[in-house]
Amino acid sequence: MFADIIITSLINGSTYALLAIGFSLIFGVARIVNIAHTAFYMVAAFCIFFVTHHWGFHPIVGMLIAVPLVTLLGMVTYGIFIAPIREHEAAVLIGTIALAMALQEVMLLIFTGNYRSVPPLVQGYFTIIGVKVFYQQLITFVAALVILGALRLLLMKTRLGLAIRSTAQDREVANLMGMNESRVALYTVGISIALAGFTGAVIVPLTIVEPFMWLHPLIMMMAVVVLGGLGSIKGSFVAAYILGFAEAAVVFLIPMGAFLKGSVALSIMILVLLIRPEGLFGIVFEEER
Amino acid sequence: MDLIRYYIRKFFKLIKTEVFVLPSRMIVLLFFLMLLALPLITDDPYSLRILILTSIFAIFAASWDLLSGFTGQMNFGHALFFGVGAYGAALLNLHFHIPPWASIPLGALAAVLAGLIIGIPCLRLRGTYLALTTLAFPIILMGIVFAIPEVTGGELGISGIDRLVRSRVAQYYITVIVMVVLVTVMWKITDSNIGIIFHAIREDEVAVRASGINTTRYKLMAFCLSGFFAGMAGGLYAHFMRIAGPSTLEVSMSFQVVIWAVFGGVVTIWGPVGAVFILFPLLEFFRFWPEYRMLLFAIVILLILLFMPQGLLVWIRDKIESECPRCKIRNVATRKNCRICDASMH
């Protein structure tokens, strides 16, 4: 039983971590709550479905096509619709909601509302400490760690990473120091959406592809990011596993109440916020208080 | 008799000096007159139905603006109040046989309680944290609704509730008049001392606290007031549709109200009201292209946001009126000199 819970929470947690890291990055740097983040994840999923189902290629090919496509789409829509109104927070919020709705409707038009699925990168499963695990789930877990490592490398060791970090800390001073703040924001958006696309590629074989699939991960992702603290990537990572664990515990310990797992996770988030309003590792700046 | 004539004369003078001078107030007046006069032109139940629903959602949107626009507490879970108001009125009506005109305010009071319950944890949260936390509450409530279906009717909701009155036209008038009254009350609140404090809290809470005002009390008051009005909207909705279901708690309902309010212009009460009256019939109008309906809706919003990020109605108002630089009173934009202080307007 406990083995089940641990394994399941690791896998669920990795899923949420992959999504939350991208979201947290955009928020930390560009201060944009990108509600359309999971919508791009959905677009990537549909791309892969299209490539594997209609053209018959292996999902890896789908991934290689989908990720750049989605990144391009994200950067273009950001440039047209969001960048001009960045100063108005409320408008940005609505703008991303409307963008997500528009993407959903376009997918609905092209693919209709029927449920689809995508074949896994690696078929089959194996058993570890008595628990059956799909190879695809293992890939998810490994991918989360790899991405975190790669991101850390990017942020710590490269110049772009330095620019991103300083823009996240203080936008105006970074601008004064000669970094083109809006360009950095654009790159961050690109990286974040690429992450969303990559997540889609990795997770999608485990779930159903349909135009409304972006709503549920959105809620959980936001819960994770808030719990971990906005702007803190390490926080999102840790919080993802905490909430994954909470969900797994609910499903295994209360089989009749499996549908409550979302509510329980959200309640935990609220309880933590009561005690620590910035989330676990959140960074709050004085001028934002 | 003389007294009545006096009051009538005073009323007309008031209208002449206060209302006719500004185009925006003229529009509001005309708008209300048209709303009230509509059933005289047509008694098509479908159109009346659309307008009744629009009025209900207008109350809902205005209540969001009261909380999130004025006080700056971004509330992404406003559907919670709507749902609690709807379910409250429905349960009271079904189990205790309380008539609608009492069950709706009582349902609204239940929503006030909900406002208190979520206001307290939200006191320490700011900005995006607050927004995302409030998003969680209706979802948790929906989980509870599904967990006790014997009481709440699960995903079927509670059905078989009384309607307000028998005739559609009477329903229309009741709803429209209630909307006018409630929106006016909300507007008056924002115009009063309390409203100023709300606005100040949005701008700079530390300064307000430094002035000696207990911001906690005012923030909780904002939650409760907003909850009350949203709960009234919920109760009206339940009694009109005769069913109160989990669809009143959905995330899309919360998002809708934010879209309406921002589209119309936050930090005004009339902005969201106008936006609902434009967008809701528009969405129904788009019924002709059922596949493209939501897409067109989303594109309309994106375009408006691009060109008028302050909100459509605020943009329109700024085009037809401008402020006098000296006395800050609003004037028609075509005037050369301010109507009060006679200073040049440019």
Place this chain on the structure above:
Amino acid sequence: MKNLKLLLVFFLAFFLITTLCFPAWGAKTIKIGVIGPMQFVQGKGHWNGAVMAAEEINAKGGVKVGDKMMKIELVKADSNEFLNVTDATNAMERLMSRDRVDFVIGGFRSEAVLAMQDIAMEYKKIFIGCGAAHNKLCTRVAEDYDTYKYFFRGTPINSSFLVRTSFIQMATVAGIMKAKLGIPKIRVAVVAEKAMWADPLIPACKGFIPKLGHEISGIWRPSPVATDVMAELSAIQRANTHIILTFFSSSVGIPFARQAGELKIPAALVGINVEAQKDGFWQATQGQGNYVMTLNTYNRDVEPTELTKPFIDKYVKRFGETPTYTANTYSVITYNIVPVIEMTGTLDADRLVKVMETREYLDAAGKTGYMKDDQGRHLHDLKWGPGYQTSIGTQWQDGKQVGVWPYKWKASKDAPEVTYKGVVPYKIAPWIAEAYKK
């Protein structure tokens, strides 16, 4: 500037007025409103079935009403009920007051149909529900006959009968497994999605399954839209389950079947799995949903009555897929509404209701008759049983959906055996046989 002000007022007024002023169309046709979630397969089924029926009848000259011939005009209404119940009620109201339809058929989501039913009853128009199974829709008719008498259930059989049929199908599979694999005591896992229609099933299962001589290995309630059910499946396997009795109406049916197949869980899936009824199920489960059995209404090879094959053939030829049960709108128009109009010679709803509620007729799904409750009041609900509608059981066998029930089924000890034409024997999944052939 003044012009701008005027323009603005005009603009606002324009929007209000456009939604009002639309010409009423001429009324020499019988208008039937078809309401459903048109963006989804259920609504498409509603519409397609109705279109087929209307075209056939109009090609023959129309409907004889008294001494004149009237054609059928269909009005499509997208209720969008999956996403927005308000939209559904608006659509119904529009059909009633703007389009002035004479009949309404369709509806799917029970929450929305309850609200839509109220509206149609207010306008006293006959509403035949083609998709919602909830009992309440018909108990309302018994409790308040004068208001609700215009409602009839067209399809499916109500929830209680659906459950009874799935118990029977489960018992059949249990019998086969016991006989072929020599399992002494069959253990059944009950997996019902957390939805209201499934709530009464749990006590029903707890009472009924032991009576059949089987054991319940556990009860699980995943969310109707869950995408990962590994937890449930591991627990089910650990409980030594032989049969998994499923009650899924929503998307969870797909990942459940897929993951059970991928993990080669040694238990047979039987019960209600609405996703498994659709042609797209095989792709959606990546081919892992093999040997999944579910209750169903139509299958390309099974013929409950002689009217079934012509209907299915026409439908497949025209639309390229097997009809879902919502396409029963075809039967509702062709074998119910039109004949009753021709019999009574009128469109008057009250007289039509009187004839409809006592009439029994054959259609593509079985024989339709309407029942009364135990107090003798009209329920306008479909009768169930051999000779009436029983629905069928289908199983996925290697990429094809075949009918496997009723196959030599006896409704009671002395009843004759019933086997519909086109039904083939049930197959046990090879990995299940492997697991138990010790």
